[in-house]
Amino acid sequence: MxxxxxxxxxxxxxxxxxxxxxxxxxxxxxxxxxxxxxxxxxxxxxxxxxxxxxxxxxxxxxxxxxxxxxxxxxxxxxxxxxxxxxxxxxxxxxxxxxxxxxxxxxxxxxxxxxxxxxxxxxxxxxxxxxxxxxxxxxxxxxxxxxxxxxxxxxxEEGFQPVWPGMEDYEGTVVHPQHWPEDLDYSGKRVLVIGSGATAVTLVPAMSKGEGAAEHVTMLQRTPTYILNKARRDPIARLLTKWRMPEKVVYQGARWANVLMAVGFYKFSIRWPERAKAMIRKEVAKQLPDDIDIDEHFTPPYNPWEQRLCFVPGGDLFKAFSSGRASIVTDTIETFTPTGVRLTSGEEIDADIVVTATGFTxxxxxxxxxxxxxxxxxxxxxxxxxxxxxxxxxxxxxxxxxxxxxxxxxxxxxxxxxxxxxxxxxxxxxxxxxxxxxxxxxxxxxxxxxxxxxxxxxxxxxxxxxxxxxxxxxxxxxxxxxxxxxxxxxxxxxxxx
The missing domain is CATH 3.50.50.60 (FAD/NAD(P)-binding domain)
Structure with a gap:
């Protein structure tokens, strides 16, 4: 057989x-x-x-x-x-x-x-x-x-809330997780909904340089703690200037950043009020007096209860200071054919709405x-x-x-x-x-x-x-x- x-x-x-x-x-x-x-x-x-x-x-x-x-x-x-x-x-x-x-x-x-x-x-x-x-x-x-x-x-899918009136909006709605290659926002009014890492990246990027939007508005329901960070690492630059070997430069900068990150996290958890005051002071240095820091940059929670956002060279603050971008803290009542109407009654017109509302x-x-x-x-x-x-x-x-x-x-x-x-x-x-x-x-x-x-x-x-x-x-x-x-x-x- x-x-x-x-x-x-x-x-x-x-x-x-x-x-x-x-x-x-x-x-x-x-x-x-x-x-x-x-x-x-x-x-x-x-x-x-x-x-x-x-x-x-x-x-x-x-x-x-x-x-x-x-x-x-x-x-x-x-x-x-x-x-x-x-x-x-x-x-x-x-x-x-x-x-x-x-x-x-x-x-x-x-x-x-x-x-x-x-x-x-x-x-x-x-x-x-x-x-x-x-x-x-x-x-x-x-x-x-x-x-x-x-x-x-x-x-496959980002987190996309559904607001009243979205079906009536006549502009373009985009989620950052699926960004269209052919999206042209030059000279357009852009509304970015969100306050996390994606939103604070999009606002300065879309509001400057060739092909920039006419204006970018960042609409947030709740502020986020945001801190400036140097574009070029100072420790790495210093060690490179001293002509240290590549491995020494990397390990030196790495450990400096590890210790600073751990130290700031422990400081924030142990003394949250002092951490909040320090962050507020740093943000105040970056912005003009007509932007309300308490309204737009002071969250109702302690640092590290949610992840902090870091912006290179203060680019987000520079976008707000220049007038190329603005920030609004409010909630959406409904979309309209031309944009959104907020709970306060304010209306924001936008040709493009970017829903930087997080992921699933x-x-x-x-x-x-x-x-x-x-x-x-x-x-x-x-x-x-x-x-x-x-x-x-x-x-x-x-x-x-x-x-x-x-x-x-x-x-x-x-x-x-x-x-x-x-x-x-x-x-x-x-x-x-x-x-x-x-x-x-x-x-x-x-x-x-x-x-x-x-x-x-x-x-x-x-x-x-x-x-x-x-x-x-x-x-x-x-x-x-x-x-x-x-x-x-x-x-x-x-x-x-």
């Missing part, structure tokens, strides 16, 4: 990474570099590399973190530009991918649908659709370790359908271990950056931990790593900011605990000890 035909075995990889943005490229590069011999594959749902920095193409797109901490610690940012624009960051990611041979590991237009863990086999089975999400073919891979670097918001958080880790040993996984019921693994979910890692500092500072820490864990497991013959909390650990929110996009989706996220290693301090200096230096075999992580 002949054996019945069998389906070909699924391709097996050691580490399967989801997402080819800043986190995913860094993860793949360092696994290749520091754990040689591991087969690594990166699945990217879009058609190109770069994640956020490839998706967003709106005017002025840039980092709101300094590039000396936003760049990888192991690959210097070769410039003294502090807040780099999107194309420079995108090129940096592509350069790193080329240098570390990540290009050949990425499989584009692969959207992961499901991931199922089997303890008896010590492996994940991952199903992805290739091409059209609705009509594409599916492929199956197995992996010893699964690593989500997919971020936490939907690339996706289901955790790309919205994947997870199972563990045949049981559906309720991610919101899990505890985060060192903010990079989940209780009861073996051999699974995730990267979520800091909310109060550079995303990549945290991403690099996650990379260091995963590298150490893989090395430790290889040396001791372990196949499974699974963190397990004891009953004394109490749950609390994983992300403590009260920003709208977090509050709208907090119920979807795993929790953290009230003590280490289930709780991190959102402090890079402390987290380095917990993640980088604490023993892998800590009595909490089950290894077998």
């Amino acid at each position: 002949t054996n019945p035909a069998r389906e070909p075995a699924a391709e097996h990889v050691d580490v399967l990474i989801i997402g080819a943005g800043l986190s995913g490229v860094g993860a793949a590069a360092q696994i290749q570099e520091r754990v040689p011999g591991k087969k690594v594959v990166v699945l990217e749902s879009r058609e190109s590399m770069g994640g956020t920095w490839d998706l967003f193409r709106y005017p002025g797109i840039r980092s709101d973190s300094d590039m000396f901490t936003f760049g990888y610690k192991w690959r210097p940012w070769k410039s003294d530009v502090a807040l780099a624009d999107g194309p420079l960051i995108r090129e940096y990611i592509h350069t790193v991918a080329r240098e570390y041979d990540v290009d050949g590991l990425v499989r584009y237009r692969h959207r992961v649908l499901s991931a199922s863990w089997d303890s008896s086999e010590a492996r994940w089975t991952v199903v992805a659709v290739v091409g059209d999400p609705d009509a594409g073919e599916t492929v199956t891979l197995t992996a010893s370790f699964l690593w989500s670097c997919a971020g936490y918001y939907k690339y 958080m996706q289901l955790p880790f790309g919205g994947i359908d997870f199972q563990v040993d045949g049981e559906p996984l309720d991610l919101a019921s899990r505890l985060a271990y060192k903010a990079l693994m989940l209780s009861g979910v073996p051999n699974f890692f995730f990267t979520l950056g800091y909310t109060n500092a550079s995303w990549t500072l945290k991403a690099d820490l996650v990379i260091d931990y995963v590298v150490r864990l893989l090395q430790h497991m290889g040396e001791h013959g372990y196949r499974i790593a699974d963190p397990e909390p004891d009953r004394s650990v109490r749950r609390q929110p994983l992300m403590l900011l009260n920003s709208g996009y977090i509050k709208r989706s907090a119920h979807l996220l795993p929790s953290e605990g009230d003590k280490a290693p289930w709780k991190l301090d959102q402090n890079y200096l402390v987290d380095r000890r917990v993640i980088q230096r604490a023993p892998i075999d800590d009595g909490v992580l089950r290894l077998k």
Whole structure:
């Protein structure tokens, strides 16, 4: 008798990474570099590399973190530009991918649908659709370790409120997440709705230079804390002037920015009123007397309860001071055919309305359908271990950056931990790593900011605990000890 035909075995990889943005490229590069011999594959749902920095193409797109901490610690940012624009960051990611041979590991237009863990086999089975999400073919891979670097918001759709009268508006409505390449705003009246990082980037970018708008109005419901930051990093410039080696320049500027960021965050949390007074004083220096700082630049919450915005060279303040842009703090009553009418009764006419109203958080880790040993996984019921693994979910890692500092500072820490864990497991013959909390650990929110996009989706996220290693301090200096230096075999992580 002949054996019945069998389906070909699924391709097996050691580490399967989801997402080819800043986190995913860094993860793949360092696994290749520091754990040689591991087969690594990166699945990217879009058609190109770069994640956020490839998706967003709106005017002025840039980092709101300094590039000396936003760049990888192991690959210097070769410039003294502090807040780099999107194309420079995108090129940096592509350069790193080329240098570390990540290009050949990425499989584009692969959207992961499901991931199922089997303890008896010590492996994940991952199903992805290739091409059209609705009509594409599916492929199956197995992996010893699964690593989500997919971020936490939907690339397909930004957060778009619906206001009364929008259907009557005769102008153009644009969301920054899907900026039209052919949008011509030169000589037009532009209304930017929002007060976060996107809005404070768009307003100066659209109000100056060739092709500038006639006037840009920034309409905000609630002010945001905004601080000026030098376009060129002063430490990097000084060390370069002294002809220090490139590595010294990068590390010097990096650590200076780390210490300043951690120090200011701790200062703000401990003495919020003093921090508010300091921020207000700095903003007052940047603006003319006829702009009401208390109305437009004094939020009703403390610093770092939501993320602060940094503007390079005070460009936002300069736009307001020049008269090319203006700021209004109010709420929308209704859209009209020519613009919007506010609750106060004021009307703002606009040819183009940009809804810089934030983004939509996706289901955790790309919205994947997870199972563990045949049981559906309720991610919101899990505890985060060192903010990079989940209780009861073996051999699974995730990267979520800091909310109060550079995303990549945290991403690099996650990379260091995963590298150490893989090395430790290889040396001791372990196949499974699974963190397990004891009953004394109490749950609390994983992300403590009260920003709208977090509050709208907090119920979807795993929790953290009230003590280490289930709780991190959102402090890079402390987290380095917990993640980088604490023993892998800590009595909490089950290894077998």
